[in-house]
Amino acid sequence: MKIAILKRFFPAAAVGFFLFFGSFLFFFIHGKKKKMNKKHHKPKHQGKKMIQVSINGEPKTLKPNTTITKMLQTLGYDTAWLGVAINTAFVSKAKHDTTIIKSGDQIEILSPIAGG
Amino acid sequence: MMQKNRHTDSWQIGGKTLQSRLFVGSALYPSPAIMQEAIRTSGAEVVTVSLRRQGVNKDAGEHFWSLIRTLGIHTLPNTAGCHSAKEAITIAEMSRELFETHWIKLEVIGDQYNLQPDPYETVEAARALVEAGFEVFPYTTDDLVVAKKLVDAGCRILMPWGSPIGSGKGLANPYNLKAIREAFPDLPLIIDAGIGKPSHAVMAMELGYDGILLNSAVALAQEPAMMAQAFAAAVEAGRLGYQAGAMQEREFASPSTPTIGVPFWQQKN
Numbered sequence: 001m002k003i004a005i006l007k008r009f010f011p012a013a014a015v016g017f018f019l020f021f022g023s024f025l026f027f028f029i030h031g032k033k034k035k036m037n038k039k040h041h042k043p044k045h046q047g048k049k050m051i052q053v054s055i056n057g058e059p060k061t062l063k064p065n066t067t068i069t070k071m072l073q074t075l076g077y078d079t080a081w082l083g084v085a086i087n088t089a090f091v092s093k094a095k096h097d098t099t100i101i102k103s104g105d106q107i108e109i110l111s112p113i114a115g116g
Numbered sequence: 117m118m119q120k121n122r123h124t125d126s127w128q129i130g131g132k133t134l135q136s137r138l139f140v141g142s143a144l145y146p147s148p149a150i151m152q153e154a155i156r157t158s159g160a161e162v163v164t165v166s167l168r169r170q171g172v173n174k175d176a177g178e179h180f181w182s183l184i185r186t187l188g189i190h191t192l193p194n195t196a197g198c199h200s201a202k203e204a205i206t207i208a209e210m211s212r213e214l215f216e217t218h219w220i221k222l223e224v225i226g227d228q229y230n231l232q233p234d235p236y237e238t239v240e241a242a243r244a245l246v247e248a249g250f251e252v253f254p255y256t257t258d259d260l261v262v263a264k265k266l267v268d269a270g271c272r273i274l275m276p277w278g279s280p281i282g283s284g285k286g287l288a289n290p291y292n293l294k295a296i297r298e299a300f301p302d303l304p305l306i307i308d309a310g311i312g313k314p315s316h317a318v319m320a321m322e323l324g325y326d327g328i329l330l331n332s333a334v335a336l337a338q339e340p341a342m343m344a345q346a347f348a349a350a351v352e353a354g355r356l357g358y359q360a361g362a363m364q365e366r367e368f369a370s371p372s373t374p375t376i377g378v379p380f381w382q383q384k385n
Binding site for chain 2: 076077082085088089109110111115
């Protein structure tokens with residue numbers, strides 16, 4: 001009797017078995033592939049990982065060891081009539097060539113405007 | 117000719133000698149050309165400017181600044197938009213380098229609704245800026261005690277408001293403004309903010325204030341250049357009136373025409 005029932009439901013049980021464990025196997029392989037892809041791309045940025053900063057409230061990425069002068073050039077700004085503050089502290093023009101921007105810096109770039 | 121000399125009397129403020137007692141802002145004009153025309157017509161020798169985040173238009177700041185420089189007058193940068201002493205100090209330092217002046221209109225806002233200055237932050241920033249070599253023009257209320265604290269912090273100029281910025285309400289509290297004038301007879305005092313009409317400027321000058329700083333009153337007038345001319349005249353009129361010394365106010369009428377020899381008059385009884 002018991003054997004008869006088993007025999008009768010075997011196809012359904014087999015399908016269930018494959019679906020259940022098969023899905024595990026699929027995600028396992030897929031995950032490994034993803035990891036391998038990441039590993040494969042990593043060496044390209046090694047040694048010069050981009051840094052995350054905020055410029056005038058907008059998130060931006062910069063190359064490591066970027067000076068203020070370099071950053072202004074990259075942004076296409078004429079340096080003559082701009083003022084720069086990093087983390088709310090003013091950085092004079094004399095220090096633009098030597099000040100290196102660090103990851104997480106909050107940068108403000110200001111220019112003249114009408115005022116009352 | 118003597119009268120002419122009296123109202124074109126030169127005066128000193130922040131280490132500079134000026135002829136005009138009117139300071140004007142550079143904001144809110146219908147166009148840059150109208151701004152230039154209005155500022156020129158006002159005869160002002162001091163114009164206020166500001167700093168803001170560099171926008172999408174990369175040349176806007178430089179273009180504006182070159183327009184201002186063609187006016188050939190003194191620049192008074194402000195710290196508008198700052199809400200703390202720290203922010204104001206940073207903006208002041210940046211302005212000193214960019215605008216090449218040690219003058220700073222110190223403005224630290226404490227309330228968004230009426231743009232009332234924060235006295236605590238203003239005094240703190242004023243002390244630090246005076247120490248750093250700035251000539252501080254502090255925007256303050258008409259509170260006498262705050263005015264005293266600013267002077268204690270080293271300010272050599274005070275700029276009490278007439279009424280809130282851009283309101284055009286004139287002098288909300290002439291009594292307080294008079295008290296500040298009396299407390300500091302030798303300090304240059306400028307009414308900054310709240311002026312809407314030429315008559316307001318006349319009143320402020322009649323109180324003995326040394327100058328007027330305004331922006332909206334001219335920029336938002338139907339004819340900004342014409343209004344600038346009106347304010348130039350008003351400031352001059354008020355100054356002359358103050359120097360001339362007004363008569364004593366009286367409770368009763370008093371005939372101005374001589375009473376001797378009045379015709380048709382007959383002695384009765």
